[in-house]
Amino acid sequence: MPARELIAALPVALAKLVGGLLVVWLLGRIGLATATRFTRKTSTTIDDFVVKTLHKALVPMLAMGAVTWAWEGIPYEGIGDRIVTALTGLVTAVVIVQAANRILVRLLTSTLQQLAKDDDSGLQILTALKPMLRALVWVLGGVIYLQSLGVPLGALWAVLSAGGIGAGLALQKPVAEFFEYIYILLDKPFRNGDFLHVGDSGTWARVEQVGIHSTRLRSVDGELVVMTNSSLANQTLSNYTVMQRRRRIYRFGVIYDTPPSVLKRIPAMVRAIVEGVKDAEFDRCHFVEFGASSLDFELCYNIPTNNYAQALDAQQQVNVALVQMFAEQGIAFAFPTQTL
Structure with a gap:
């Protein structure tokens, strides 16, 4: 090709390139502004997502179209044509993969939000899987792009297979931990x-x-x-967070000299004490055993809370009221004794 023709074609090609890129930029700005004006009037966010995705995908592709259009005006054949063709295909593949990633993540997120509105475990799993999903889409896009260029993929698949086996052995423990993480999110x-x-x-x-x-x-x-x-x-x-109530079961003993009439009244007295505490629910109180040095009663009541400090406060009120009641009634608690 004569140098004179190449020099004469360069200004025209440069003008086409600048003009084409300017038109693409103007169309992108005007189109985005117009579409955004309409999407602001709606209450949904899906239309905003569609507009942004289309804008990010179409502008680079149209720009590469302008580059191709300008290059076609240059009377030069050879490696330059192959470079422009490969570059155009590469940009197109990258744009499509990016758009596919955004659409895939958005669809999965919307689906999981609709299926489980009150449960965020699905979104947590999606967050964990995002890098893997994106990597898979990128790999598929790269393979399709290389195949479109006529690159033989047999050797590539062999290398990837061998590398996959080695990576699988090296990442066995991290992968096991990752699946335990998925189990925790699913089983909760x-x-x-x-x-x-x-x-x-x-x-x-x-x-x-x-x-x-x-x-x-x-x-x-x-x-x-x-x-x-x-x-x-x-x-x-x-x-203990999912616990609805705390049960308290313990025993106390009175001395063997306690009259039977008093023994009969103790369960009712204890019941009144427990029912007088705001955060306690009486269950039972019985004379259950003849101990080594005491007549043993067993008390059981529930505290409807999973807060440990609040449960201890209620138990303390019951215990203090029990000691006070026994002191007023002249009932003596038993304690271990030994006669020599």
Whole structure:
């Protein structure tokens, strides 16, 4: 190709490129402003999402169209044509993959929100899976792009297969922890903020954060306890946050010199005491056993709360009122004695 023709074609191609990009920019600005004016009048957000997605996808593709249009005006064939063609295909593939990622995540999020309006576990799972889903879409887009260029993919699949086996062996434990995280989100044995007793370790702590690999607990002493999801899920857990009520069962004894008439009145007296406490619900009180040095009564009542401090306050009121009542009635508590 003569240099004179190339030099003469360059200004025209440059003018086409600048003019095309300017038209694309103006169309993008005007189209986005016009569409946004209409979407602001609606109460839904799906139309805003559609407008933004289309704008982000169409502008780069139209810009590459302007580049291709300008390049076609240059009478030059060879590696330049292949570069422009490959670059156009690459930009198109990237734009399509990005749009597919946004649409996929948006559809999954909307679906999970509609299926479980009061449960955010599905959204937490989606948040955890987002990187994997996006990586999968990128891999598929890259494979399709390479295939469109005529690149032989046999060797690539062999490398990916070998790499996948090695990565699977190396990431066996992290993957196991990740699936334990999914199990925790699905089965919901506990959530952030729940107060737990971890049976095997004897830890009393509140859940601060459930992570992909480990769970952070704040113990009653204040230190941060970090446990892997697998070790935590394989232990016996007592979740006190979901407890609806606390049951109190304990015994007290009176001396053997207590008259039978007084023994008969004690259950009714104790019942009146428990029912007089605001946060206590009486269940039963009986003379149950002849102890070694006392006549033993068993008291059972419920406290309708999962708050440990509030339950202790109610129990303290019952105990103090019981001591006060026995002192007023002349009833003596028994204590262990030994005669020499």
